[in-house]
Amino acid sequence: MIPEQNVETPVSLSMSPYSGAWTSSEASHLLKRTMFGPTFQQIQDSVTNGIDATIANLLTVPLINPPLTYESTEAIAAFGTTWVTSVYPTGDSQPTENTRNSSLSAWMMQKINTESLSIIEKMSLFWQNHFSAEYTFDARATYNYHTLIRTHALGDFKQFVKEMSVDPSMLFFLNSVSNQVFSPNENFARELLELYTIGKGPQVASGDYTNYKEQDVLEGAKILTGWTVDGMRSDTIATPVAAFNPSYHDTSSKQLSSHFGDAVIASNGATEYQDYLDVIFQQPALATFICKKLYRFFVNYDLTSDVELTVIPVMANTFITNSYSISAVIEELLKSEHFYDVSLRGTMIKNPLELIFSMINTSNSVPNFDLATNLEMYTNIYYFTSSLGQSYGAPPNVGGWPAYYQAPSYSKLWINSTYIKQRFMIGYYITMLTGIQVNGNFFKINALTLVDGLSSPSNPVSVIDDLCIVFCPKAIGAIQKLTLKAILTNGLPDFEWTTQYTDYINNSGTTTYSDPVRIRVENVLASIFQMPEFQTV
Amino acid sequence: MKRRDFVKNISLASVATPFILNDLKFQAIGKELFSTVKSAEGKVLIIIRLGGGNDGLNTVIPLDQYANLTIQRSNIIIPESNILSLASNPTLGLHPSMTGMQSMFNNGKMGIIQNVGYPVQNRSHFRSSDIWHTGLMDPSASTGWLGRDFDNSYPNFPADYPNTTYTDPFAISMGSEVSSTCQGVMGNFSHSVEDPTDSFNLTESTQANDGTYFGSHMQYLSTIISQTNAYGSKVQASATAGQSLSTLYDANNPIAVQLRYIAKMISGGLKTKVYILNINGFDTHDSQVSSTNVTLGNHADLLKKLSDAVRAFQDDLSLLNLEDRVAGMTYSEFGRQIASNASLGTDHGDAAPLFLFGTCIGQLVVGPNPIIGNQIVDQEGINMQIDFRDVYASVLKNWFEVPEAEIQPLFEHQVTFYGFLNGCSVGLDENSKDISKAIVFPNPAANQTTIRFNSQSEWVKIEILDLTGKSVATVFDGNLDKDTHSIPCDLTGVSSGQYIVTINKKSGVEMVKFMKVKAI
Incomplete structure (x- = not known):
């Protein structure tokens, strides 16, 4: 490992609620980590309101307006109205798609520029980085993907993964739409384990990554066969939706590896992937993996062995005992002594x-x-x-x-x-x-x-x-x-x-x-x- | 002198490049002798990363396995009649979009190393990229294979660099990111360059490291700002002074544009040893080939960009008389599975071929063709036969002339050295046409070089002179028979710089300029 020079050990590794001084220094640290650019007034208000009320505010999710049409190249939705449930024009739909994507990227910047005292925009960026789908070829599906993130950003992670697995943007992003019984495409099945849920451990044998095996990638791909999307770039359907096609689905029983207790996922049609996710969510490695990622994003890039031994297990336990509630684990982290340790200020270069x-x-x-x-x-x-x-x-x-x-x-x-x-x-x-x-x-x-x-x-x-x-x-x-x-x-x-x-x-x-x-x-x-x-x- | 002041002085001084003055000096002696290398500052390696995992089987196609490939990947296989043939290699062919590399291969300027990978292949992009970048299997490794070698040669980087001896970036990563291959213990040796002609000076600041994470960032930022200014002005001066002569570059091909910049920087005298480029998009899970024509599509476009750009670059190097100094290699984090999927694509696999290019290659193919079975086996990839780490080690040994004893400790496995890029003897070949002329090869050289010349039956004295004409070593002094002689010359005691080898014979004096460089 790289020797990071002269890095002092954090004074406190305690996840107990912070009870020290609550000044503009602590309040500004909290707001800068949870928002993009808090104002002086917001910092002062947070000092006045105290830590608990400030964090309660941060965990609320304000409503925002959808993206609006502002260019004449949009063929369907009128200027100043939203296009998110508008069909595409018959014929060449690309100019309309281009203008919708511009509108969407403007919206992404606008929601950060106008953020209120809430963690939601930072949290959404975290999940955009986590479920890393790009703009797909239907701006409505791309918008829906970002809305799905916003909806679950502080919610139930298990439900979040279930919905994300069959989100139209995601179905296209990792080729699930072409994952069929006759020829599975492993792309999503691999990243689901490696990046989205349980994480990849050290490779301990050929095809064995501690938390899962190549066998699970292969069987997982079979479990996820049969999904397509209706209405992409459609001139008649207002919103693209995921659709399950039983004839493309692999109806065999899927044998998972010893890392999942040799579980067998029986053929179960459109809800089979949920059975699979339920098994994945029984593995404690999942909470550890996600909590480490949250820690790196909100606290410090450097996961010291002390942090891994003390802070992460507390977070992971909170995550599991609160049924994978994201807000529960975030709230505990933001209130902890560890989070306010002075050695952890300025530990990250601004994105x-x-x-x-x-x-x-x-x-x-x-x-x-x-x-x-x-x-x-x-x-x-x-x-x-x-x-x-x-x-x-x-x-x-x-x-x-x-x-x-x-x-x-x-x-x-x-x-x-x-x-x-x-x-x-x-x-x-x-x-x-x-x-x-x-x-x-x-x-x-x-x-x-x-x-x-x-x-x-x-x-x-x-x-x-x-x-x-x-x-x-x-x-x-x-x-x-x-x-x-x-x-x-x-x-x-x-x-x-x-x-x-x-x-x-x-x-x-x-x-x-x-x-x-x-x-x-x-x-x-x-x-x-x-x-x-x-x-x- | 404080570092900051020092950096400022460097950026002023760097506008004038001293070796250009040396060239002028040489012209007084005899222009022709010194036409081989303008800026003679050692060898350059170009590394092109094919990000995402390149499908080797549709890139370099084993024609003796074609029947079984048809079984495995019927929906994406290139029709046999479209595959480009390779001289002297009837069982191998290239993807039809790679006409540029085909001609390079046939001209002896392109090599193929087959089935490159590592034991127990890992199919994660991230883990596998880390393995390729670090050159180590240890998952906690964080330094790059080049970074470790640079660390050996240039201790205390980045804090002490640039300095009066090392004014130029050691490595340049084209684009806006630095390369993990150049990650050293304390900093990344690659300087990112988007446009080398850009000049923009940043406000410098001196920030001490107060011992916290924050302090380490302050130190890092201050160093980067200083380096950006100092290296940036060197890069800009070189790119402005340098030339590009080839007309083959396509301005719409980003890799061609970057390679053209590199040609300018090298010809302008920049002493950077490694340039790194990225082409992303090789993760072809779907639409690898076009649904209407398998010879077209995303993969074809990517390979064409690579092949055309490298071809143009090689042409440029030839026109600039820089060919002997520059070699290149490609790599990708893994190959893809033997069988294709239903989305006209391929999933993550194992080993794959990589390319070498440069004048010193010959029509090189290392390793046998992969064996393809006649039945589809789930998730089957190509077995590794050549360890990529041995490719790296061989590049360090043969191209940069790093001693074997220094290479082995950079890796955790027992290194095997291969012979490619060995003693760039192309200069020799070219000069064989005119065997009467004396040559020094390799040139530039680190520890060892050879002087080749003809003599009558006569007395010969060979001396190495510095630029002031002072003798620094006598290599040979005695009688020789009429023949072509090759006399090895140990340079370990000679300090880096430019020298003139003089061969005094009764039949006439020959002089050859050469450059002694520090081993990378």
């Missing part, structure tokens, strides 16, 4: 979505133009995140993004000579330059909203302190703070900033007074966005 939305959301910056312009802005943001290596809805492979599984680098993989340049350029672009330009409109960070929302905006020392709480995982050095303050004040005495800010407040709506304030804050943000600290969470 591209966290990077971009921690720039934008922290100032409540939301595109506020006409519908078409807004959604076009979001597709531009989508391209930003793609250029940094993370296209929502299109993980690079069936294992998700390598930053979540590739040892030894893990989240360091988000940074290399190409990505770091792009990260810096984007930060500069949306602060110092024009920002995103669509139809003659410009979208950049709303620096004034940001500074107005701080605890004492007329006090430059306080402004920098607050910005560090918002943008950095840990306190930064005194010299760094003085440097940032000098950028804010343009090197003048502190009272000059106070005067400038007070003039701006007293002359609201006058750009003569607001522009100098805005420009100084933009300069500070541009600098913060190039600090290594800002790259971590």
Whole structure:
């Protein structure tokens, strides 16, 4: 294993409820790990509300609106209405599909940009990385897949896997639709075990991966034979649905390996795969596998042997005893002493979505133009995140993004000579330059909203302190703070900033007074966005 | 001097490339002698990863097994009449879209190593990729096979690099990601390059490691930022100074575009030893072939991209007079099962062939054709015959001239060395046409090289001179018969750099420039 230099052992491995000080430091850690870009106000509210009420809030799932039509190339659904249950045009449906996919990617960015105090968007990203299906060739099916994730993201994992196994997008993604009795296709059956449920252990013999064998892949593929999808890209059917075709199903009894207690899955038609999943869910290795993945995503890429021996078993036990309730295991984790251990702050490099939305959301910056312009802005943001290596809805492979599984680098993989340049350029672009330009409109960070929302905006020392709480995982050095303050004040005495800010407040709506304030804050943000600290969470 | 200041100085200094000045110097002595290598900085290896698991049986087709292949994969098998033949190898053929590689093979510039894999094959993309990248079966291994070798030669990476001796990235990964093959203990030796002509300087910062995970990230980020600036300016200077002469590149083929960039970087003098490229999409569970024409489809498109791009690149290297310095190999995490599935595709399998390319190959086929049964066995793959780790070891030994004693410890199994890429003797072949001219091969050389020349029956003195004309070694001093002589020359005591071999004979003086390099 790679020797990670000088890494201190976490002070606490306890999963008991955290009972220490509840300050903006702890609250901001919680919100940054569970959201994409919490605002200063959200952090302060969480301090006031306390840990339990904040976590209760985080575990709620707000309703959101479906994606809307905004381009004229959509042939069926009217402008400004949703297309998610609209048929496709007869004939060439590709232009309509293209515009629906644009609308869908805009929607993915919009829901993160407008997230409330809830873990749901982060949790959805976790499951998108886990069940790593890409955009399929029917945007409605792709939307339904993301809706399925959102529905179960904090729910019953067993039910989640059952529904995901026959989700139309998934049926196409891993070739289940061509998995037939006469010629099984193993793709889904293999990934179901290796990546989605029980996980692959060390290879202990030929074809034996500790938790399952090649035999189980082969038999699993037979169990899953017979599934197809009706209505993909249809000009008559409003929603693609999974369909079971008994004549394509293998009706033999399927003999699982010793890792599943030599269980036999009897032929049982359309619900046979559920019988199989029930057997898989009897194996304790499943809870351990999923909890490790949750830990890596929410706490630290490094699963130390201490963590494996102490933290993971507690999580796995909670998962099993709560009938695979995802929210139960997440709630325990977020409330634990271990989660707030100071050595675990800033342990991860921000993924591209966290990077971009921690720039934008922290100032409540939301595109506020006409519908078409807004959604076009979001597709531009989508391209930003793609250029940094993370296209929502299109993980690079069936294992998700390598930053979540590739040892030894893990989240360091988000940074290399190409990505770091792009990260810096984007930060500069949306602060110092024009920002995103669509139809003659410009979208950049709303620096004034940001500074107005701080605890004492007329006090430059306080402004920098607050910005560090918002943008950095840990306190930064005194010299760094003085440097940032000098950028804010343009090197003048502190009272000059106070005067400038007070003039701006007293002359609201006058750009003569607001522009100098805005420009100084933009300069500070541009600098913060190039600090290594800002790259971590 | 503080590291940060140092890095800044490097990026300023790097604009002028010193070896170009040396070339000018040489021209005063005699231009022709030095035309072989412009930037003579050692050998380069190109690695192309075929991500997803390439179907070897539809790539390199064992024609003596064709009847049984028809039983196993009737819905995807390439019609015999479409398969491309290979010179001197009547029982092997290539996929019809690989005309470029066919011509390379027939010209002796392409080799095939059959049935490459490892014992007890693992069919997970991730685990198998890890095995191929680390070159180790140990599941806790985290360093790459090249990374370990680099670690031996360049200790304290990344903290101490770049520096005045090593100004250039050791490896370049084309695209936006780094390659796990180059993962060292403390950092990844590959520098990712999307567009080598891009210049963009980042704000540098110095952040200490405070001993936490956070601190390690701060140190990592600060190092990457500095390296991005320093390496980036070297890459840009080289790509700008370099050339690409082939007209065969297809601008719409991303691999061709990347290989063209590489040709420019190499010809522009970049001293990077390894370039890594990725082609994804070989996980052909379905629609591997088109439903209307089995010679077309996703797999055909991928192979065509690979084959066309490599062909163009080889052409470019030839035109740039760089062929002798560059070799390449492909790899994929596994082959696919012998029998196809009903979705016109194939599922994860075991061993598969890999390709070598370069001038030093010959019409090489290593290993026998795989044996295909006449009955379908569930999940059956191709058995491994050649361990991929031995391919790596042989590349290190034969191409980079790493001593065997340094190679064995990089792996956990007992290494077997094969003879491919051995002593790039193409220079020899080319010069055989004009046997009167003296040559030094291999050139560049690490520890050992050979000087070949003709003499009359006469007195001969061979000396190695440095660029100032000072003698650093006398290789031979005595009488010889009329013949072609090959005199081995031990370079272990000679420091890296450019030298001139002078062969003083009564019949005339010959001079050959050569480069002594550090073993990779």
